Amino acid sequence: MSIAFSKYQGLGNDFILIDNRHSETPVIEPEEAIIWCDRHFGIGGDGVIFVLPGQNGTDYTMRIFNSDGSEPEMCGNGIRCMAKFIADLEGKADLAVTYQIHTLAGTITPEVLPDGDVQVDMGEPRLLAAEIPTSLGTANDKVINQSINVEGKSWTVTCVSMGNPHCMTFVDDANAIELETLGPKFEHHPVFPQRTNTEFVQVIRPDYLRMRVWERGAGITLACGTGACATVVAGVLTGKSDRRCTVELPGGCLQIEWSLADNRVYMTGPAELVFKGEVSQE
DSSP states (O other): OEEEEEEEEETTEEEEEEEOTTOSSOSSOHHHHHHHHOTTTSSOOSEEEEEEEOOTTOSEEEEEEETTSOOOSOOHHHHHHHHHHHHHHTTOTTSOEEOOEEETTEEEEEEEOTTSOEEEEOOOOBOBGGGTTOSSSOTTSBOOSEEEEETTEEEEEEEEESSSEEEEEEOSOGGGSOHHHHHHHHHTOTTOTTOOEEEEEEEEETTEEEEEEEETTTEEOSOOHHHHHHHHHHHHHTTSSOSEEEEEETTEEEEEEEOTTTOOEEEEEOOEEEEEEEEEOO
């Protein structure tokens, strides 16, 4: 048996997409996803995304296995890639089309735009400690400018959930951060019972932020959509940024807006097909 796949990337955050519409269960196991994502012995990717039948009135369901086999609630760059993949499957690649996608983080609404970018209504950020979750602060308090000790140093962090947990710390020079060392320490810190994504953010201007990310379950990646959204929310909460920002990541830029009108976060950025192929299953 062989399984067809398409590989897409959004600002260098790359994913293996599988048309799984015939079944509510992913066609490969997390252990297989680890092998598929291996950049030397497999296809290579930050995760495997499955397009499953919709639930509760949605068009489709998104499941994703990270490169370490774990399953996150959602992925911002991944859902842009998924929207492009669906448009290609439906023969609507050249049209403006909107989808309702069921995820473990709730219903997410991506819109494929005529210029090829994808705008995603990421929903409302979750700001309370219990929602993130983290033990920094009491359950019903926001986690803004709290102190955490990592590698013998006290860091000031702000935490936000975009359906998945994020911990942001603002630094003078994001490029100087030793992600390989600090990222795993933040991710597995005991104050984050479900682990966390970690963003190191440099304010270039109030409307322009530079961010590097350590993703929970994937490590260093070139971009993180939910992380960019959480970063702007954290910037607003700490008085460091505007509600509408360009967020520069190693793979490129995303446009993020935390709308004052409806409290929802909107992300706009690219998603592109890299190649297609098949994997033979013995």
